[in-house]
Amino acid sequence: MSISLLLEMAQEVASADAERTAVVDDDIRLTTEELSTLADSGAGVIAASGARHVAYVGTGGAMLPLLLFASARAAVPVTPLNYRLSADGLRALLDRLPDPLVVVDDEYRDAVGEGYRTIGSAEFLESARTAEPAAEFADPDAVGVVLFTSGTTSKPKAVELTHANLTSYITGTVEFASAEPGDAALICVPPYHIAGVSAALSNLYAGRKMVYLRHFDADKWVQLVLDEGVTSATVVPTMLDRIVTVLESRDITLPRLRTLAYGGSKVALPLVRRALELLPDVGFVNAYGLTETSSTIAVLTPDDHRDALAADDPAAVRRLGSVGLPVPGIEVEIRREDGTVCGAGEPGELFVRGEQVSGKYTDIGSVLDEQGWFPTKDVAFLDEQGYLFIGGRSDDTIIRGGENIAPAEIEDVLVEHPHVRECAVVGADDPEWGQIIVAVVVPRSGTEPDIEDLRSYVRSQLRGSRTPDRVVFRHELPTNATGKVLRRDLVDELNAQTKEPA
Structure with a gap:
């Protein structure tokens, strides 16, 4: 299944309400039909370029879902790159991509420099409004998205995610067309992170309006939640900390917000408890995943949060610090150094298995073992009820x-x-x-x-x-x-x- 099919499915549902907004990005507002039309013509732009890969250097917004689906319909992999990198760092990654078409926001043109087949983001969008459409269904086992790991301790690795990896994650964890007509998701995670990619795919599949905040600012985040009637959002720990500070200083509530997911790295429990106190009617979700697993593999649900807060049993209270239970389709094992499986409460290395798990890198190949298990390099343990606790990287x-x-x-x-x-x-x-x-x-x-x-x-x-x-x-x-x-x-x-x- 190609990720472009997710857009086609969403388009069929949206046809009953043709004016329903799918994407909000500052002054840009697109319906699902408009996004699909642009993706078809954007595929034509990509195909006409002759490129074997699409790279995006920019802050995202509407360009991310557009390039994801346009590249899929051109049967060409796409890579959003970290626009925060130095010019040398950015070009080093571009040089590792095969014959790319580089789509770049204006402010990063100088960083990209010369020597690449380059088109500005605004120019790509304009061309996509007039180009001859091209629509090709990519092989489900073909690479759809390549993401570079952060490379904080070593050279970034290029993670290859197939269409099947990505669609198995979406269809396994998201209920199709489950959103209410007024539901809206606020997206402020960076486009080059797996959370940004999965947010674009999952919210469209669910039928939620996607509201983009390209540059995070806690005051703007709160205002967008109020102005756009945001019902769900995903943040990283530093964002949650700043949002809590704003809520404390302004003494306001967010009446339409129903779900707030946090993840990306460990969140301190005092911050989680304070956020729960400030937003008692919001369902909090702790999501844990990796680039190599196409996003989330374990979730601590809103009910899990409430149960842990209300519990007297120390083991139940402790679960507020867990990342919850594995999502459907994911198996987990905690292994000792000799490869044997740990018992409950015993720490070891976390291994995961499932259709959404890639475990494959460009120039390295697959690191899955013979049974299809991926070594995460995260230290973890499972409690008696199967809740997963992450203890950090083994390298740490x-x-x-x-x-x-x-x-x-x-x-x-x-x-x-x-x-x-x-x-x-x-x-x-x-x-x-x-x-x-x-x-x-x-x-x-x-x-x-x-x-x-x-x-x-x-x-x-x-x-x-x-x-x-x-x-x-x-x-x-x-x-x-x-x-x-x-x-x-x-x-x-x-x-x-x-x-x-x-």
């Missing part, structure tokens, strides 16, 4: 004096301290221990945390070997666009400090 493990220490274990305790707003725990080089535990703390406004008090707070709840050797303070943590803390930046900064001459 601190090895202090030969003992493996998971940063998440310390972070989960430290962030509950009343003077801590955010924290990240990393391992810094040390000549005696190999690595030492460093807690990087963002204090709560108006507080001045005492270092020894913070260390004692951790020591009182965890083994002594988990006590931070050092505590350093920062105004904010370095993060990428999806809210993931750039731990390597912190480690490099800490290691550089120890090497500076006295």
Whole structure:
């Protein structure tokens, strides 16, 4: 099944209400019929170029669903690229794509530079209004989307997602045409992230109006929710934190918002509890997934959130910090280093399997094992009821004096301290221990945390070997666009400090 079929199915349903808006992007408003027509002609533009790949450098909005479906109908893979990269970084990725047509927003033309077959986003849109249509159904097993991993610790890998991967995720997790006529989804995740791709596909399939906010601003986000009657939205942790700050300062409610999903990286529980307190009528969803799995593989539902908050049983209360249960069609296993399967509560590496799982990279090939399992490199465990808990990346493990220490274990305790707003725990080089535990703390406004008090707070709840050797303070943590803390930046900064001459 090609992803272009998702648009055709949505178009048939929308024909009963031809004026129903499908996409809102500033002044651009498109119905499903208009989006489909543009995708057909956009496919013609792509086919006429002779390109074997489409790359997009820009902030997204209506261009993302348009290019997703136009490329699918031209049977050519598409890659949204991180427009925040340096010119050298951007060109390095472009050079890895085979004979691409580069669609670029005007402000990033200089970064793309010369030497590529290039067309401006506005020019592509205008050409798509007049070009001869081209419509070809791609092979379901053909690559539909290629996304580069963030590459925060190594060279970015090019993840290949087939049409079958993407459509199996959508059809397995989204009920077709299930949205009410007035439903609207606010999309502010970046176009080059799997969440941006899946949001475009899933909301169209469900029949929701898609409202794009290209550059996140918490005040604008709140205003769009009110102005456009937004009923659902997805945010990353840094966005949720800023939204909560706005809601606290303006003392307003969001009466039409029914669902707020958060994910992309771990969210501190004090922030989740405060958001639930401010928006008691909103159903919160914690979604966990990876690029290689075509998006979400586990979900903590609104009922799960409410049950955990109301529970007395410690195991049930703890589930607020989980990512929930696997979605339909996904199997999970937690394995020890020797490959055997862990028991309940025992941490190990998370492996996943299902039709939506790609596990294939350009120039590397598939990393699935013989039974089709994908190694996520995430440390995790399952509780007795099958709820999945993520403990961070295996690469983040601190090895202090030969003992493996998971940063998440310390972070989960430290962030509950009343003077801590955010924290990240990393391992810094040390000549005696190999690595030492460093807690990087963002204090709560108006507080001045005492270092020894913070260390004692951790020591009182965890083994002594988990006590931070050092505590350093920062105004904010370095993060990428999806809210993931750039731990390597912190480690490099800490290691550089120890090497500076006295």
